[in-house]
Amino acid sequence: MSLAFLLIAFLTVATAAVAMALRNLIRSALLLVASWAGIAAFYLWAGAEFVAFAQVLVYVGAISMVVLFAVLLTRPSRDEAEVTPASAGRLLPALITGGAVLGVLVGAIVGSPLRTTAKPPPPVTVREIGLQLMGPHAAALVVVGALLTVALLGAVVIAATSRPADPGEPR
Secondary structure, eight states: OOHHHHHHHHHHHHHHHHHHHOSOHHHHHHHHHHHHHHHHHHHHHHTOHHHHHHHIIIIIIIIHHHHHHHHHHHOOOGGGGOOOHHHHTTHHHHHHHHHHHHHHHHHHHHHSOOOSOSOOOOOOOHHHHHHHHHTTTHHHHHHHHHHHHHHHHHHHHHHOOOOOOOTTSOO
């Protein structure tokens, strides 16, 4: 493995781990953006320029802004952000589920044949991918974009709870 790969992998995993460990949602979202940028750097390192640029445009650009707006619009006050015993009781099932997913992923990675003697696929240019996306697959691209937008907006609507109006607080 090259030094560049190890550095990209370490920084990507480190920013994702710190994002999960922090209690401040804004800082966690910003570190998540850094982790997505690390994934784009990995794609560049692997030679998938189109996927790297799509990662930067879609995740680092658009999705990160939607996540930040969703956090800012739905963030409860500090009084409501306390950990309740009911949510603390869900820690063990969450850890078991996360461990099961990790086990499946590690099993799939270890069990996959990593042969380097295979013949490389024919090169595909960014122009050819763009022509395919904007040609025969344009409708599917629009439907996927609309579906993701509706799902994210629906999540914001569900997460936004109406709070009782305080008589002393201006509207």
